[in-house]
Amino acid sequence: MSGLDHEERSHRFEQELVALRRRMAEVAATVADTEEQVAITLDDVAEHRSPPDAERLRARAEEARQAAARERRRAVSYLADSP
Numbered sequence: 001m002s003g004l005d006h007e008e009r010s011h012r013f014e015q016e017l018v019a020l021r022r023r024m025a026e027v028a029a030t031v032a033d034t035e036e037q038v039a040i041t042l043d044d045v046a047e048h049r050s051p052p053d054a055e056r057l058r059a060r061a062e063e064a065r066q067a068a069a070r071e072r073r074r075a076v077s078y079l080a081d082s083p
Helices: 006-046 051-080
Strands: none
Touching: 006 051
């Protein structure tokens, strides 16, 4: 990139930044999907456990859903902050 002028370097930097933000959004969305799957699995397991264990597992499932929601917000913010 040393042979490029300032405008060309700036343009390439912006393109790389947009690509990186898109990739970060994709990863955040994948993490969110995984957290949702964890929540579903915990809920399924809770159906076959004693009430105290089921309550604990359902609480963990809710935490996983909250983590999924955070990751989805993060994915949106990565795309919203792109130039």
